[in-house]
Amino acid sequence: MLRELEFTELSWSTAVCRADEITVTVPGYVAGAEGLRGLAVPRRTAVSVVRDDGVCLAAGVTGQPVASESDDGTPRLELTARGIESVFEKRVILPPGYGDLVDANGYPDPRYDTRISGVDYGTMMQRLYRQAVAHPGGGLPLAWEEPRAGIRSNAWVAVDGKRVQEAVEDLSELADGVEWDWVPRVDEADRLSWALITGTAAQPEISSAIGHYWVAGGAAPAVRKLREKTNPEFLASAAFFLGGKNDDRVLISQRTDPSLLDEGFPLAEVWDTSHSTTSDQAALNGWADAALRDAEAPVQFWTFDVRADRAHGLRHGDWCVIEVSDHWWIPDGAYQRRIVEVSGGVESAWLGVTVSGMQEW
Structure with missing residues (x-):
């Protein structure tokens, strides 16, 4: 069931190896008229942010709806949603049709362990997801890339109760791990689905072929509100x-x-x-x-707004060059950075961007 909703507030964000996040506030009169009490059920409904040209910017499964009133007494309904990863955070690595996980003597039954070999890490992630949705009642509107052969192997013991999404994140965090990305799509019939994309051994990072070049400073900047934060949290010897x-x-x-x-x-x-x-x-x-x-150096995060008309095809994971001039803190220069998060809201003329890079000294 598709509903296009009027809203008063909206924020969404997508990021590298992270579930999409959406928060939208619907006026009370709309929520009542549309019958959202029965529709906005946590984890049963999906929310998507779609541009006028049909491009899906973010999508997720509903979390906890909050019905409240503003300070002036205006009723409102706040809906939150997180990407499809939030479903797999609740799923355990088990094969379809599993039985008792331990035998009559209390020993784990190895028949229900999951073993994957002869593939690359990206296809291993896909196998974990596909096994999860193969269970009765586990189906989701998902699309898959072609599987890839490789040299990787791994096993998960059933009685360990490992969560599917946690295992995927473990694989991505390996020294030679790869990234994953669930890309939401809305087709011509207004049906929402997600397509899994994973990195390869040759290209573990997921990024498009589009490069972005933006100027911060000068007479006609494409970037505004440039802010730098240096995070020492992960420094260690x-x-x-x-x-x-x-x-x-x-x-x-x-x-x-x-x-x-x-x-x-x-x-x-x-x-x-x-x-x-x-x-x-x-x-x-x-x-x-x-x-x-x-932990080799503090990580610098830059956050800024970029003009939407100067950011065609922008997605997290892409690379960009930011030309900085006359900034009171950041030295002039051209800085290559990777885009780790993209966000937006009601003001569609600007997009929020977060980039990262190691500090140099």
């Missing part, structure tokens, strides 16, 4: 990633890098216990290596 435990034996990956100490930073360590079900030493090593690679 040592990383400890813990895996599973068995008979007082602990699986651990331990890595050190003195580069930050040489630059005058105080000692800091990363201690990660989020992979307690992992029995793969190579995977732990990959996560620890990636953590230290991300």
